[in-house]
Amino acid sequence: MGTPRGGRTAASVAILLAATACSAPLGPAGLPSPPDPSTTAAPDPRKAALAEAAKSLPALLAAQGPVACSWTDEHWRVTAYDDAFRTPTASFSGATLDPLLTEIAAKAGGEKAVVRSLCGETGDPGVSPVSPDGRRVAVQVNGASESEDTHVGWLDLGTGAFTDLTEKSNKKGYVTETFSDKNPGFAPDGSFWFRRGLRYVSSGPDGKLTPRRLSVACITHESDEIYYRVIRSVAVVCPGVVHPSGRFAADSTTVVEGLTSVQGAELDLVGRTIEGHDDEPMHKPFGMEIAVRGEGGLRDCHPTAWLGATDLLCAGGGNDFYIARVSPALARDDIEYVQHTEVKVKAEIAPATESSIISTALSRDRRSLIIASDANNSTDTAKLYRFSLESPSDPVEIGPIPQESRDHFTLLNNFQQPVDAR
DSSP: OOOOTTHHHHHHHHHHHHHHHHHSOOSGGGSOOOOOGGGSOOOOHHHHHHHHHHHHHHHHHTOOSOEEEEEETTEEEEEEEOTTSOSEEEEEEGGGGHHHHHHHHHHHTOSEEEOOOTTTTTSOOSSBSBOTTSSEEEEEEEOSSTTSOOEEEEEETTTOOEEEHHHHHOBOSSSOBOOOEEEEEEOTTSOEEEEETTEEEEEOTTOOEEEEEEEOTTOOTTGGGSOOEEETTEEEOOSSOBOTTSSEEEEEEEEEETTEEEEEEEEEETTOEESBGGGOOSSOOOOEEEEEEETTEEEOOEEEEEOSSSEEEEEOTTSOEEEEEOOGGGOOSOOOSOOEEEEEEEEEEEOOOSSEEEEEEEOTTSSEEEEEEETTOOTTTOEEEEEESSSOOSOEEEEEOOGGGOTTOEEOOOOSOOOOOO
């Protein structure tokens, strides 16, 4: 039987159309399903914490305006403000680091890993909890009880890696040796320091440890509990009163003159050192004692900060502040018994007041003194005042303490002037 003309061609077309129809999308039902929101990957809290710390901590270190620390919900917060104390320019909460610190504590076998506030306990952190370049933070891992060993090391904010220097030092095997370290922080040159027992140790980025010496300047039998600072590769327990030359410090002392006594300063040489707190002398070496005489007689001087080579900022006995002129030549190494000399007031900065002083600080440029004060010692109603150190005049009221910084308010005091590294 013959095939109709055009029959094979028509059949081929029909088969092709059928195949095309089978492979074509079938409308909306044939489109890929959108991702289920419930299965979308959540942000990695670890990476988010590192990114926030790497951004905010360098900004706080570089802040030119005042920096305030507070404590809320068991975490510290640091906030930098403009000069008017109205606009925050940078801020960071210790709570941000919790995901990383929890991980560090678990790996080190500890109970809790902690990073200190940039303000320390009283406005002076001593060695910094953050490296000068803002890339590392000093971490201490505490045990469940005071009898358990503590570890120290640094957290790299770029990689998230924790370098446990205590664990690196521990020895296991036939001869076992373990260490308990504490009080970690960074020196101005970026080296990492900590306490090992009653001695001080430093480390470079390679983790190699170097024993360090302790200055007897400002030392007391309770000073091993004081946070320290680093002056020319020596641990110093003086709170912000090391002379800008780095040669001596103005340690607070009681000066006896005749039948009277007054609060003054003793000029301690920083270069006199010992191996550690277990090597402390019964009495520190003598230094020249300084008593300040004003127009009305002797005045209390609690040494607060050096404003220059000869200008020492003093806190008086009535919540007043003034500048005393002190010659560096008075700091001598040939003092063999108790000696004192009188110096004079150079300038009055802040008058005496019956109001409570909550916190004080120098501006970053060291041109003004900032005081938080209140009649009832309350941060809720306290006011901030600025006093010029260059041309003393009446105080300028800045305003109230910002609401977000009122809990356990502390100013980063900037008292310690940068020391000549030579």
